[in-house]
Amino acid sequence: MTAYTYGAIFTAFAVSYLIRVLPLTLIRKPIKNRFIKSFLYYVPYITLAVMTFPAIVDATQSPIAGIIALVVGIALSYFGAGLFPVACACCAVVFAAEFFLV
């Protein structure tokens, strides 16, 4: 059981690491193709957007608290708050909101 567990952990580590490090080490030059450049330019924003919604609403005990966190997060970021303040504000509003909602 112990050997199996460590083998399983090692397998997951090996695959995870290769996925991350192969592009970083194999692609050493600026990409010239305009489509690929544009694609890679948009990927970060789109993938983070896809992962944020509706996941933020499902992460909280009450979906309404999640929606409030979403709105507060968007509003604060829009007016220029940084990563840490926005993250803390989202936590705080969920904590406060769930006093009334749960």
Add this chain to the structure above:
Amino acid sequence: MKNKVFLEGMRDGLPIGFGYFAVAFSLGIVARNAGLTPFQGFIASFFCVASAGEYALFTSIQAAASFLEIALITLVVNARYLLMSTALTQRFDSRTPLIHRFIIGFGVTDEIFGITIARQGPINPIYNYGALLVAIPLWSLGTSLGIIAGNFLPARVVSALSVALYGMFLAIIVPPAKKNLVIMISVLISFAASYACTKLPLVSNLSGGTRTIILTVLISSIVAIIKPIPESEEEENK
């Protein structure tokens, strides 16, 4: 100068670390059910650094899956890191020594990737190391404590901490969306498509990781075809 960048990395790594800690804690409960010891949980989190990937790993261990199965599911669930690493290659200064690519590659996660691309100019490895030094220990420790303590944190605290990550994602995507209409529309479409995919039959049965990669590739391709970045503006948008 290096110190300042390192501290900036640690500062930005802190909210990530808190979010990780909460997520890792609940992940630890999954690991505990799969029979992992706190030490094994620590090792798994330290080396794999992937929430969905580790969730898949722990449930696979519980089901006594073969190593081949574990390799395949890790590949699918973590495939988005392939895209993120590829995107990061374009932000490296050609003078940065190769060794940094090996270490930064180790710590490519959704959140670390997010704060890395949110910075101006070429990647400064020192910044990433500051963030990783805070985030990865908290992630690993959270998993161990989750295994040890089970449901010790009140549900309300876990609930509140779990939105920290999403708040950070918003802080990363909203400012560029404010400046660039194409990004704003892409973000809104991504929200809508992502929501639709959790409701639609068949697609909703796919795992979150798989849906993420399909949607990312699909939407990014369409936007890249319709609105390719102008050759001249691409530098200033970075």
